[in-house]
């Protein structure tokens with residue numbers, strides 16, 4: 001068999017668990033802990049969560065399976081994987097555009113991702129020095145505003161984070177990542193549980209839960225649905241080849257279906273835990289759920305300032321969040337780096353340096369748009385907002401849509417059954433039908449609805 005002979009030139013995971021850890025490392029990051037709570041707060045709470053979970057189940061999991069499958073079959077950087085598979089299946093080589101969209105998306109996500117990871121880094125120091133002891137909501141607002149209005153310190157943190165990312169990627173990701181994530185995930189999980197424990201002691205714990213878990217569909221707009229879909233792609237690292245490149249290092253025997261479900265479950269669970277920890281604090285301290293991208297930085301320090309050992313727990317929390325962001329950032333850069341190596345003969349170090357520096361440069365635009373350039377907007381959106389919105393809500397779902405179409409319509413039945421190894425079971429047909437019809441129709445309807453070409457809901 002052709003696919004059994006093909007090998008990735010960048011290495012292979014030592015086991016199924018190594019892949020699960022690496023892919024979870026990619027999925028769990030700022031998307032779960034920083035982005036999910038703030039966009040849930042901006043889009044009405046419970047109803048948003050409901051639609052988000054629906055997007056994960058109907059679109060996210062099937063597309064994740066497809067991405068891993070394509071990656072493992074092609075065993076190269078997404079562009080070359082798609083070209084090889086398109087050829088093998090007798091399809092147009094244009095399908096390699098999936099890889100191109102992915103490289104562009106991953107690269108652009110990294111530019112603002114590194115800036116936000118920089119905020120997290122800055123908060124490690126603040127938490128460690130006891131800055132948050134007995135802070136009020138007013139203080140945390142001021143602390144956050146001071147940080148983002150200071151371009152110099154933002155630049156320093158952004159630079160440190162990008163340098164860390166480049167350091168790891170230049171060593172090759174199959175080594176080292178497994179160990180980091182193995183220790184990281186359980187500890188992050190425990191700290192989130194401690195935070196949920198704190199939230200339970202706040203006055204408005206129940207209000208927070210009600211906000212998060214009682215769907216009020218009048219509160220969600222067409223744009224909200226669109227944002228929920230984008231968030232599903234962002235949080236699961238889908239639509240840009242990150243999971244595809246990790247799939248390229250996956251041993252041939254591993255079951256793709258169960259592995260994808262485990263990753264999606266952990267990812268969603270962590271996002272929900274973050275929500276449970278944050279919203280009770282929002283209501284207890286009279287903050288707004290719609291505070292925007294500073295939400296976790298304005299809420300969690302209050303908790304750290306009040307709980308026993310808060311200084312230690314807070315420091316550990318932000319530090320772990322930096323690590324979680326790092327394991328995601330690595331997967332954002334990896335497709336570009338492998339492409340430069342495979343197609344341009346660069347060394348890994350040169351490939352990492354050139355792509356990382358370029359992303360760093362565009363990242364400076366993002367961080368300046370928070371302060372110096374805050375006044376320069378397009379339709380009321382800053383440069384940061386445009387890059388964040390365009391990549392997450394447009395590029396990732398578009399990449400995902402193409403992946404769904406290729407995997408379910410254009411690959412032969414023989415290739416997909418062989419790779420997924422589910423036989424002709426109901427599970428296989430459910431996957432195929434979801435990918436052929438449900439996911440694409442869902443994505444297209446949500447797109448059309450958001451741009452106002454179609455009207456359903458409020």
Ligand code: PHE
Nearest residue numbers: 027029030031234235237242
């Ligand atoms: N999933 C990551 C997070 O939630 C971000 C990411 C998006 C990583 C796309 C890779 C690809 O933080």
